[in-house]
Amino acid sequence: MTKYVLKRIALMLFTFLIITTICFILIKLLPLPAVKSMGRDVSLIERRREEMGYNKPIMVQYGLYWQHLLKGDLGLGEQMYVSLEVSQVMLTKLPYTVIVNFYSFLVSVPLGLLFGIYAALKKNTWKDHLISTLVIVFISVPSYVYAFLVQYLLCYKAGWFPLTVASQADAAFFSWKMFHSMLPAIISLGFGTIAGLTRFTRAELSEVLTGDYLLLARTKGLTKNQAIVRHALRNAMVPILPMILGEFVGILGGSLIIEPIFSIPGIGSLFVQSINLRDYNFFMADTVIYTLIGLTAGLVIDLSYGFIDPRIKMGAR
């Protein structure tokens, strides 16, 4: 088991290394834009560029990049947040992303499970059909469309929520004011997750419910509720829990589209901004983070099967 886990982690790191190498080289092949001074002293950036070996061969630069990266140094902002440490800027952005996603996770996972279980138990009734239809609609409609709807109806028309997220100067991260201003984004993020989880739970649970052992449980004298909670749900959770865990890992990466719409100063907004302003240090840093999150989520999902379900032997041939 341990051996298998270690092997998977090594494979993941190998993939990670290859991807970052390719991205690094491709970014370095682009012409280097001049630093935007914005009235600030850019000599610091020039010195840093020298230190990072910007006039040396790309592979030397790559080595230097890793040396700095392992020390937590991602370079300086050159086109945005000029001459600020990229890692520092990211750390100030991370809380917004994590908090919004975490709230959305807290709301949408129970709701998704609940709707899914309900639909599976009421299979082929009008309630199930209603839920399934809504699920199709919410999975298909692009997330920015809900975001526009939420923004227009709840923020402009009803005026329930402010248009932008409260700044840290006005409200602490875990204050009611901050939560209230984040709510439109939380709602918009939630629709997709709820719909996805509902569909998955419904499919898994309704498959388990047809199992013979459930019939056996009922014949042994268990009530319907006992049979469902103790037998069906526990087995249905085997594929559902890894999915939720993957979702949880994804909390760290911001939504590229919801964050800009609601002007949440998070990682996702930063990514989009760095692409549009061509700030390669920020772009590289965000690429590293997003790749790592994606790979970790995949790994967590795969490994968690072995921990959750005793029938699955990891690495067995």
Next chain:
Amino acid sequence: MDINNIPREKFRLANDADKLTDKKFATKPIGYFRDAMRRFAKNKSSVVAAIIIAILLLFAVIVPFLSPYDVTMRDGYYKMVLPKSQLFSFLGWNGCGPQKETQGGYDYWNSVGIEYGESAVKKVNNSFVDGTGIKYYDLDVDSYERVGFVFADLHKDEYEALMAYQDENNIQVLYPIPATYKTQFVALTSSANIWYELADESATSSGETREHEPDGTPIYKANYLTHTNPERGGYTSKMRIAGDDGTHGENGDGWYVYAVKNQTGYRVRVLYKEYYRYKHGHYASFLFGTNQHGQDIFVSLASGARLSFILAFSVSIINFFIGVIYGAVAGYYGGAVDLIMERITDILSAIPFIVVATLFNMHLSKVVGPFVSLIFAFVLTGWIGIASRVRTQFYRFKNQEYILAARTLGASDKRLIFRHILPNSLGTIITGTVLIIPGVIFSESMLSYLGIINLETTGMTSVGTLLSQGQAYLSTFPHIIVFPSVFISLLEISFNLFGNGLRDAFNPSLRGVDE
């Protein structure tokens, strides 16, 4: 009787006919695809989805040809006008929108267009006095009429052609120049809509300086420039506005002035809606309204949709071929080949798509253009899904007896792959290929919405670009964003339903389940 020695003559042929043949089937045999089609047709929601997709496709293909408008047309005056449809005007789809105005604003908007007998204000819904004693009006203002009159600088020949058009069609396009044109106030000289006397010349359009009837209706007194020469400014057209009989001016011998000579030609005051008709041959009426650049949203959306469809179809076709070949090779040969190929797909699929799209755009868009570089970006990782489906199918079929039999008979690898195994998995592959389309359309709209790629060139736009244009006016002019959003939502829902229907239809294990 001895059964071992039955005499020959005791035997009789059971069937005396010359030939023995199998009975012909009374019905036609139903093959795999025929069966899939039949089961697909039974799935109502998928059929409806297919019809909607067909309508949206027709919309994208036909509208740019039929519409009198064009993506490249940007009208400087009809900006953000509201949707208007002759057919559905009773539903409120008439280009009118609510506007809240003070008395000064009401006086101004009410005057726009009154010269030719129509006012931009279509209805006064309500008027009330607020706490501070200011009177407000809730108005229904026609977003087309509110443009009213504009000043236009014409060359001599353009001016003459316009006068000839006026005389020929009996349509008044040119209107007298207001006297406010001569004032020193920029706000007045630039607005062609203030054609009446203001109580105080220093007042601007917002000032409450007009006289009113007791019921609050403003009174407008015409105030045009006059001159003793009726053809002042080279105005030789017969068309003159009602009441222009030369009895104006200080001595009662003044004629209204219709044009003022300037360096390049003439400055005239035109009724914009008639001028638009003169220029384009029809009145302006935008089914979905226009955006902030004065582009017709209906035709822009169709052109954006066309771009999305072209992109999505080409990407899914390319992905189909790459995925099938890659998956077939990996699945058929297995072993070390498969191991290496799987590692490659693992690495490719772990790169965030946005990074791929950005890097391709940065590197390739200067060489091959943003559209082709976007296709490359989608192709780089898009085939992986299909490849893994094909691979699984190959693993399932390659060890079956009929393959062994074919191989024993000397069939080559190529023949085994393409003639014997692949047809079995065609159903799932087709479903996978179709389901690529909504994903591509969504990603493209997202990328162009975020401004990461810019597909907008002359004569081409993208749904995402339209969305980002609309977002700035979400609160004030929601119509700009509504139509692209509805279009893309409808498209995504339909494609997903259609894809689900296909998947069920191609799944042989569901055969006869619901019969």
